[in-house]
Structure formats: C-alpha cells, structure tokens
Amino acid sequence: MMSLASCPLVLIGAGNMGGALLSGWLKRGVPGASIIVIDPRPSDTMMGLMSEAGATHLTEAPKNDTTAGILFLAVKPQLMDAVLPPLKPLIGPQTVVVSIAAGKTLAGIEAYLGKTAAIRAMPNTPAMVGRGVTGAYANETVSEPQRSLVETLLKVSGPVEWVATEADIDAVTALSGSGPAYVFYLVECMAEAGRKCGLPADLAMRLARETVAGAGELLHQSPDEASRLRKNVTSPGGTTAAALSVLMDDNGMQPLFDKAIAAAKKRAEELAV
Incomplete structure (x- = not known):
C-alpha cells in the first residue's frame, strides 16, 4: 500500500481506537515492518497482532534517531501532557502528526512538539467494527499528499469528512463523536x-x-x-x-x-x- 521504511508510521496507544486503526491498517496492506507501536501495556490481543505482523512494539519513545513519517496520537486526552514531551525527537521536516484525542487542540500539541504538519481527527466507536465515521481538520502546513495518505489510513474504519476550521471539530465531536x-x-x-x-x-x-x-x-x-x-x-x-x-x-x-x-x-x- 505504501512505503514507510525510512520514516515509519508510529502509533501512540493501542487501546480501543488505536487498536482498531492498527488492525485495519494491517488488513489493508500496510506492512507491519513499517509500523512502530508505543504503548506500555497493550492487550494480549494487540501483542499477538503486532507479533504476527512483524510490527515493532515499544513501551516508550525510542532513544535512537527515529523520525516518524506519520505520528498517530491515540491516547486519552488526559494523558497527552505526559505522553507528548518524549515524542518531540520523532518529529522531522516530513512528519505529519495526527491526533484523535478529543479536546486537545493543535496549538496544545504544537506547544510540546513544535510547529509541524498536524491533523485533528474525531472518529467514533463504531470504528472498532469498521463502521465508524471520522471528522478531520488539517492545518495549513499539511501538504496534499500528506492529507491524502492520512485520509487513506483513517478510512480503514469508515468514511472521512473534512471540516473547514478547527472549531468545527467541536461540533463533529458533539454530533458523531458522541x-x-x-x-x-x-x-x-x-x-x-x-x-x-x-x-x-x-x-x-x-x-x-x-x-x-x-x-x-x-x-x-x-x-x-x-x-x-x-x-x-x-x-x-x-x-x-x-x-x-x-x-x-x-x-x-x-x-x-x-x-x-x-x-x-x-x-x-x-x-x-
């Protein structure tokens, strides 16, 4: 489906939503070897899935000079302030950050990771059975190829609808997220x-x-x-x-x-x- 060998797809959090995305990516042909999952306590099911697919599992951010191609933030909003600071070394010129955490603005993310291409996405729980819908907003730094690639990755759990402003994500959260x-x-x-x-x-x-x-x-x-x-x-x-x-x-x-x-x-x- 894609080549992420030099700049991998990094998933932070393999809980319900992160796990649903990971499962969908692997089913749609994303090579496991191009995926790094960072989660201190993944479920046995997720561990088995990662092992079978050849994805890399880490309990914390890598200490080497790894640069993420796409950095997916799939942790609860209340954990973001603790999770984000160690991730800054993963950000490079070509990185796009995708957050599915409700309530965390792009400005709040950039306060930790610096100015970068970033997308806020709001999926809903039917994503766990491949029948979700996601509202998404991309900042001005996101390129068309990045946006297209992220849309493809989000579509594994259902259709994606793009909104014009970040403020619209609050309405998306109220309507389809909840x-x-x-x-x-x-x-x-x-x-x-x-x-x-x-x-x-x-x-x-x-x-x-x-x-x-x-x-x-x-x-x-x-x-x-x-x-x-x-x-x-x-x-x-x-x-x-x-x-x-x-x-x-x-x-x-x-x-x-x-x-x-x-x-x-x-x-x-x-x-x-």
Whole structure:
C-alpha cells in the first residue's frame, strides 16, 4: 500500500481506537515492518497482532534517531501532557502528526512538539467494527499528499469528512463523536417503552437492538434520504404516524436533540486546551 521504511508510521496507544486503526491498517496492506507501536501495556490481543505482523512494539519513545513519517496520537486526552514531551525527537521536516484525542487542540500539541504538519481527527466507536465515521481538520502546513495518505489510513474504519476550521471539530465531536451513545440510549428507551407496554424486558431489548441495527444498515445501504426512508414506513393514520405525531411534536425529539448536541459542543469547547 505504501512505503514507510525510512520514516515509519508510529502509533501512540493501542487501546480501543488505536487498536482498531492498527488492525485495519494491517488488513489493508500496510506492512507491519513499517509500523512502530508505543504503548506500555497493550492487550494480549494487540501483542499477538503486532507479533504476527512483524510490527515493532515499544513501551516508550525510542532513544535512537527515529523520525516518524506519520505520528498517530491515540491516547486519552488526559494523558497527552505526559505522553507528548518524549515524542518531540520523532518529529522531522516530513512528519505529519495526527491526533484523535478529543479536546486537545493543535496549538496544545504544537506547544510540546513544535510547529509541524498536524491533523485533528474525531472518529467514533463504531470504528472498532469498521463502521465508524471520522471528522478531520488539517492545518495549513499539511501538504496534499500528506492529507491524502492520512485520509487513506483513517478510512480503514469508515468514511472521512473534512471540516473547514478547527472549531468545527467541536461540533463533529458533539454530533458523531458522541453520537453512538445517543443511539444506544435510544435503544434503552425503546426497550423500556416496550416493557411498559407489556413485553418481557429481555424480548423488548432484543427487538429494540435488532430494529435499530437493521434500520442503520438499511440507511447505510439505501440511496434514499433518511426522511424518505421514514416516510416509506409511515402509512397515513397508521401506528407509525401515531408515534411520530409525538416524536415530531414541537416539544419532541428535534428540540431535545438541539439542546443535547449544543450541550455536548459547549463542553467540547470548554475542554479544548
């Protein structure tokens, strides 16, 4: 897929998101020998994957004169201040830094690593099953070849959408980054409503889970807009229309989601450092 022999792909953190990326890269043909993973305590699964692929595993930043071609930061935001300083020797003129840590601005990263080509990306947890979506912003130092290469690497977990400003990443975080939790809570609410209508709790949960999973797959595969798919299910005067008259009321789901996502965006802005 690519040649990173002289300037390797360095992944910092092989947890849920980092591990999903690593697995996707190897499946898509990135040679393991070109990958360095720095993680003090990777899981047994990740250790096995790295060993089988021939990737290099380190518990800390290398002491030699290694220069990263791409430096992927996949650690929790609260760990970044401790993780970043030892990584500065890895930065060279051709390095592009990619951060998937929520709340850590490019300015905050550059305070430790210096001015460099850098990209902020916000994937979401369905990336762990190859069905995520990532919002990304590239600073002015990122070249088109670097941007294209990073997009290819991010696409192993799903589509990539580029935004015009770094501030837009806060909105991406609120919508798609946190979004899976909203969908999971929808399943909880549907199941509880089914239980209150008389269904056994376990049956109600199975029906809710499969309904949301199936509707998501239909949305994924269909060329139709979400509104068209909704209308296709809704017969005039029928049961779906009765439910939607409540959900689409002036006090229904839209104003509630407006408030919820605005609250998430505000919190993302507050956390930005």
